[in-house]
Amino acid sequence: MSCNLPKKHNKKNYETSDNIINIALAGNPNVGKSVIFNQLTGLSQTIGNWPGKTIERMEGSLEFLGFHFNIVDLPGIYSLSTYSLEELVSREYIVSDNVDLIVNVIDATNLERNLFFTFQLLELKIPMILAINQMDILQKRNRDLDFNKLGQIFKLPVIPLIAVHGKGIHEILEAAIELYNNKDYSFPDLSVLLTFGKEIENKLTILTEKLLEYPDILRKSGYPPRFLVIKLLENDEEIISIAEDVKVNRDLIEMVDLFRRNLEDFHGEDIQTIISSEIYNNINKIIAEVLIEKSHKERTKINLVNWIDHLTTHSFFGYLILLVVLLGTYFFTFTIGDFLGGIIDEIYSVLTELVHTTFGENYPLMQIIWDGAGGGFFGALSGVLVYVVPFFFIIEILQDSGYLPRAAFLMDRAMHSLGVHGKTVITMILGFGCNVPACAGCRIMETEREKKISIALTSLIPCAAVMTVVMGLVGRYLGLGWVGFLFIINFSVVLLMGRILNKFMSGRCTELIMEMHEYRAPNFEVILKQTWLRSKEFVYKALPIIILLGIGLEILVIFNILLPINTILSPITVFWLGLPIVTGVFLIYGILRKELTLVLLVLFAENMGMTLVDLLTPIQMITFSLVTMLYVPCFATIIIIAKQTSWKYALQISFLEISIALLIGGIFHFGFAIFGIF
Numbered sequence: 001m002s003c004n005l006p007k008k009h010n011k012k013n014y015e016t017s018d019n020i021i022n023i024a025l026a027g028n029p030n031v032g033k034s035v036i037f038n039q040l041t042g043l044s045q046t047i048g049n050w051p052g053k054t055i056e057r058m059e060g061s062l063e064f065l066g067f068h069f070n071i072v073d074l075p076g077i078y079s080l081s082t083y084s085l086e087e088l089v090s091r092e093y094i095v096s097d098n099v100d101l102i103v104n105v106i107d108a109t110n111l112e113r114n115l116f117f118t119f120q121l122l123e124l125k126i127p128m129i130l131a132i133n134q135m136d137i138l139q140k141r142n143r144d145l146d147f148n149k150l151g152q153i154f155k156l157p158v159i160p161l162i163a164v165h166g167k168g169i170h171e172i173l174e175a176a177i178e179l180y181n182n183k184d185y186s187f188p189d190l191s192v193l194l195t196f197g198k199e200i201e202n203k204l205t206i207l208t209e210k211l212l213e214y215p216d217i218l219r220k221s222g223y224p225p226r227f228l229v230i231k232l233l234e235n236d237e238e239i240i241s242i243a244e245d246v247k248v249n250r251d252l253i254e255m256v257d258l259f260r261r262n263l264e265d266f267h268g269e270d271i272q273t274i275i276s277s278e279i280y281n282n283i284n285k286i287i288a289e290v291l292i293e294k295s296h297k298e299r300t301k302i303n304l305v306n307w308i309d310h311l312t313t314h315s316f317f318g319y320l321i322l323l324v325v326l327l328g329t330y331f332f333t334f335t336i337g338d339f340l341g342g343i344i345d346e347i348y349s350v351l352t353e354l355v356h357t358t359f360g361e362n363y364p365l366m367q368i369i370w371d372g373a374g375g376g377f378f379g380a381l382s383g384v385l386v387y388v389v390p391f392f393f394i395i396e397i398l399q400d401s402g403y404l405p406r407a408a409f410l411m412d413r414a415m416h417s418l419g420v421h422g423k424t425v426i427t428m429i430l431g432f433g434c435n436v437p438a439c440a441g442c443r444i445m446e447t448e449r450e451k452k453i454s455i456a457l458t459s460l461i462p463c464a465a466v467m468t469v470v471m472g473l474v475g476r477y478l479g480l481g482w483v484g485f486l487f488i489i490n491f492s493v494v495l496l497m498g499r500i501l502n503k504f505m506s507g508r509c510t511e512l513i514m515e516m517h518e519y520r521a522p523n524f525e526v527i528l529k530q531t532w533l534r535s536k537e538f539v540y541k542a543l544p545i546i547i548l549l550g551i552g553l554e555i556l557v558i559f560n561i562l563l564p565i566n567t568i569l570s571p572i573t574v575f576w577l578g579l580p581i582v583t584g585v586f587l588i589y590g591i592l593r594k595e596l597t598l599v600l601l602v603l604f605a606e607n608m609g610m611t612l613v614d615l616l617t618p619i620q621m622i623t624f625s626l627v628t629m630l631y632v633p634c635f636a637t638i639i640i641i642a643k644q645t646s647w648k649y650a651l652q653i654s655f656l657e658i659s660i661a662l663l664i665g666g667i668f669h670f671g672f673a674i675f676g677i678f
Helices: 033-041 085-094 108-122 135-140 147-154 169-181 198-211 215-221 225-233 237-245 250-267 271-290 300-312 317-359 364-401 404-416 424-433 435-444 448-458 464-478 480-504 524-558 562-576 583-589 596-607 618-630 635-644 647-675
Strands: 020-027 045-049 056-064 067-073 101-107 128-133 143-145 158-160 291-293
Touching: 020 033, 020 085, 020 108, 020 169, 033 056, 033 067, 033 101, 033 169, 033 524, 056 169, 067 169, 101 108, 101 169, 108 128, 108 135, 108 271, 128 147, 128 169, 135 143, 147 158, 147 271, 158 169, 198 225, 198 250, 198 271, 215 225, 215 237, 225 237, 225 250, 225 271, 250 271, 271 291, 300 317, 317 364, 317 404, 317 424, 317 464, 364 404, 364 424, 364 435, 364 524, 404 424, 424 435, 424 448, 435 448, 435 524, 435 635, 448 480, 448 635, 448 647, 464 480, 464 596, 464 618, 480 618, 480 647, 562 583, 562 647, 583 596, 583 618, 596 618, 618 647, 635 647
Parallel strands: 020 067, 020 101, 101 128, 128 158
Antiparallel strands: 045 056, 056 067, 143 291
């Protein structure tokens, strides 16, 4: 079957140009797609969500040899089933008019698993390039590939890559241009390349002929007939739904069901296992032809890497190392964040004194512009961004080196009891630095259910700003013992929340499927780019809203609206929580920045000629810190939660956490009052 590749002239988006090539990067997780994407596009990237979906979409562009390339980095997936949102959006996008060709990125050290996805992509009849990445690691294992043989087998361009060093990147673009200009391109003959058993092939042939009687399903789905037939046999939900929508004759569905039962009875396995086994049989034959085994001499470096791998996943030492990594990450983030935050705060103080000296402290317009907008801006920098950037930097190092997947593996069993798998540990680690990037990181979860549970749990992790309040108030005046008590309560709430959501949210937790690639030296050029890509979401999306919120709060102060607010909140703050009436306003300010609750308390006490010990009793200190720990995270986190899910869910989480904080705070207050511990 031949195909004129430049089908794009008919596309509505690019009708006026013949030199635009649209590429989809597709492959398993952790094969180096993101590295290739960054190498190709540099900073010409945009991040958004797929239309109608919460899965992140990475797009970029570049110019090369007179051609304009539009590149989309598809989510890393293992197959073209519809078990996850990532698989669904990838499959739908690949067969859309937005793709001219696919660059299938393959990990050279895991050919068997990666080529399974390759065979599924071939079924879609889209022009494709095979990019074989991590050749340096394969060669360190004294192995190599016969690329000429591989190209002859697949009848496709095959490019060897070492993406982290940029080797092979230009060759991908050159191959794409050559493939694009090839008017005589013909797809590989899958009947030769992928041969199922005779009983399966016979049934596929019959079903394909039957399916051709229903052109509506072919037109609506956009998939080739053979791919549709295989997915019908596999009982694919999306394909079944399309068939029902176009009112396919019941005879076809009944024939599919009959053939599926016949095959399962004949092989004694479910249909997915049968088809997968047939594909893997073909893959193993190909690997036997193209994989070159060199000397079996072991290298010290490989043995060292294997030893480190064993140690970091050990049932005892693995957890000790995880604890050290967590503490090291935490102290690094705080050291850098506190240092930079102190500099920014000092700059803001100097500028504030200059502004107040020049324009006066009570000039309303300057209060709105400087104290409101300027305070919000500098507050976001010194209170959030200085922790976000170094934390993401460390996380990218851990990710690029290969450690994070091992941490997720260690915690997988424990996290299943909360309705999620081990990947949630990664976002929780992020949460200790800042809830904003942590909740944004929950997009790595496979299902919407797991993402929502992960967001709820991660938003309860005490961030750097909360730590400031707890250590500056309870730690300073009551001792570290009471700090530990507060953390026990906090993490008990996290566990309880997980159990409740796991029980009442429909669906079940998926198994952890995560590639643990070999440990390797981090590529700091890639790490810096990834750190910026992660951080700029806060800069572009959350920062403007924080500034607007700062302006709004300053207006409330100017018009003396906060005093009535304190009075309105007094039944909660004074009666239920047993706090001074002024804390109502301070807790509201905490939505902007949690540490503002403590800062405002100190300022108020100083203005009254008092100390915090004079203003708050020990019970009030603990209650105030406890409520601050548990109630809704900062407004920037709420925005990110809404971006990842919906505003409805973000508000539900906010209401739930405020309720939990007030409930526990009130119980704590009345418990101490009744039993008179202090």
